[in-house]
Amino acid sequence: MTTNPAEILSDAIGAEQVLTGEALAARNPGYCEDSLGAQVLVRPRSTQDLVTICQTAADNKIALVPHGGLTGLVDATASHMGEVIVSFERMNRVLRIDPAQGIAVVEPGVTLEALTDALSKHDVICGVDIPSRGSCTLGGMVSTNAGGARVLRYGMIRQNVLGLEVVLANGQILDMTSPLLKNNAGYDLKQLFIGSEGTLGLVTKIVLRLWPAPKSLSCALVACDSFDHFSQLFERARHVLGARLMSFEAMWPDYYRLTTSQPGFGAPPLGADHGLYGVIEVSGADEESAQNALMSLMEPAFEAGLVADAIVAQSEAERATIWRAREDSDAIEHLHETYLSYDVGFELRDLGPFATALVDNFASRFPEITPYIFGHVGDGNLHVMYGLSHSEAANRDVYDALLYDTVSGFAGSTVSAEHGIGLEKRAYLDRSITPQMLDVMKSLKRTLDPDNILNPGKIFEL
Ligand SMILES: Cc1cc2nc3c(=O)[nH]c(=O)nc-3n(C[C@H](O)[C@H](O)[C@H](O)COP(=O)(O)OP(=O)(O)OC[C@H]3O[C@@H](n4cnc5c(N)ncnc54)[C@H](O)[C@@H]3O)c2cc1C
Structure with a gap:
């Protein structure tokens, strides 16, 4: 009897669904x-295929590593010899869109862009x-549990999933696809x-809550002298704009200079010597009402000295330029051989002090390295990136420790606000959860996956 995972899976679901060798390496x-x-790598076409895969894996104690679009940033898709990758690329159908009830049902391999395109015909959006x-x-x-720049308005994926279908490690289907908002x-x-x-399980169907597409969005790039001014502006924005406030994002100056000075960007929209930069986006029933709502925040904030300078986008192209300054973190690749990236979380009042403490800690210990800091201030979530040479990156434990030691100095902080733990942050998980929480997590894992075959070693080791 063979013990080769490729042969075992080929026998179970057909060789056509299994990739190895050159086809996989490419x-x-x-x-x-x-x-x-x-x-x-196996490529199931249906939930039933996945049931067969899980039953076969359970019978033969083969570990399964799920792969989606491979954009995860914490090494949660790493796989090793003897394991089998489950790619969801063939389970990529949008099964239902019901704009009246505000739900969509999708297979797990649908990309966010494909879903967004499909929803646009119905004038609805996915909140995340x-x-x-x-x-x-x-x-x-x-x-x-992805987040993003609209969590402030619509919540994370957790708040946008009404139902799920999951296949458990033993091949059992858990049908939790009721689309009810109240249940x-x-x-x-x-x-x-x-x-x-x-x-804990492989997601095979998702029932998503949909939202009416905002009719018009108005966006501003603002510069403030300090984080204190920026957080006062945020407080005002929440009160003045209510549910019209879509995003409230921040860029510390080094990050702003990084993204706005990369090749092809053109001149930075605002001078580069302010204390902090923000992107504020507001929705409205039409262009005029969105602009008016934004100005109802901006004008008094200027007079109160909270905003030092600002640009309000006058066209879709200008709006895209402002968002590019905020989102194009890949610009770091133009300047550095490689980089490290982190996604940490704090209470609002601690965001500014954390950024100051991190910059100071790096200046005193590693003055040659610049921490680039940006993120979703409205959700208490900052990203940090360091550009490094390959030889510096070989020493990453030292930089990780300095970052997480700085994070741990703030009560209630988290080592992962968005990206998860994967393999990358396992050593630091205990900074954000108690030993009792870890025990409960491990006992849930043992209950649902007694042979530890689903993405073993990710988040924690049993
Ligand atoms: C440029 C860039 C910007 C990003 N910005 C954000 C951001 O703003 N907010 C944010 O939250 N994240 C962000 N990310 C991180 C990443 O895009 C998200 O974590 C995303 O949700 C991962 O989706 P994926 O399909 O690529 O999953 P993958 O990377 O393929 O997998 C991620 C995890 O999900 C598991 N998995 C995948 N499919 C299934 C399934 N069907 N069933 C069970 N497990 C499964 C994998 O095993 C792995 O543990 C960003 C990444 C990049 C590269």
Whole structure:
């Protein structure tokens, strides 16, 4: 009897669904360089295929590593010899769009961009939008509880999933696809799988809550002298704009200079010597009402000295330029051989002090390295990136430790506000959860996946 995972899976679901060798090696590993380490990949077409895959894997104690669009940033898609990758690329159909009820039902391999295109015909949107939209899949977004720049308005994926279908490690289908917004029939089991990074079950169907597409968006790039002014502006924005406030994003000066001085960007829209930069986006029933709403925030804020300078986008092209300044973190690749990136979270009042403490800590210990800081201030979530040479990156433990030691200095902080734990942050998970929480997480994992075959080793080791 063979013990070769490729042969076992081929016998179970057909060789056509299994990739190995050249065909697999030629694929793009995405943002995790060890994604393709398993050297065997299966491509189910249906939930039933996945049931067969899981039953076969359970019988033969083969570990399964789910892959969506491979845009995850914490090495949660890394795979190793002896394991089998499950790619959801063939389960990529939008099954239902019901704009009246405000729901969509999709398979996990649908990309966010494909869904957004399909929804645009019906004048509705998915509440969560992230810059990796061209490649990231709904299955990956559910499994990482993706956030993005509109969490302030619509919440994270967790708040936008009405139902799920999941295949468990033993091949059992857990049908939790009721689309009801209000449903208090026992434990809300689907929430367990959201953000669990493929370690508790494989997501095969998603029922999403949809929102009416904003009729018009108005966007401003603002410069403030200090974080204190910026957070006062945020407080005003929430009160003045209410549900019309879509995004409230921040860029510290080094990040602003990085994205606005890259080749092809043109001149930075605002001078580069302010204390902090922000992107504020507001929705309205039409162009005029969106602009008026934005100005009802901006004009008094100017008079109060909270805003030092600003540009309000006058066209879709200008709006895109402002968002490019905020979103184009890949600009770091123009300046550095490689980089590290982090996604940490704090109470609002701690965001400014954290950024100051981090810049100071780096200036005193590693003055040659610049921390680029930006993020979703409205959700208490900052991203930090360091550009490094390959030889510096070999020493990454030192930089990780300095970052997470600085984070841990702030009560209630988290080492992951968005991207999850994967392999990358396992060593720091205990900074954000208690030992009792870790025990409960491990016992849930043992209950749902007793043989530890679903994405083993991710988040924590059993
Ligand atoms: C430029 C860029 C910008 C980004 N911006 C944001 C942002 O603003 N907010 C944010 O939250 N993230 C962001 N990300 C991170 C990333 O895009 C998200 O984590 C995204 O949700 C991952 O989706 P994916 O399909 O690529 O998943 P993958 O990377 O393929 O997988 C991610 C995790 O989900 C698991 N998984 C995938 N599919 C399934 C399934 N069907 N069932 C069970 N488990 C599954 C994988 O095993 C892995 O643990 C960004 C990434 C990039 C590269």
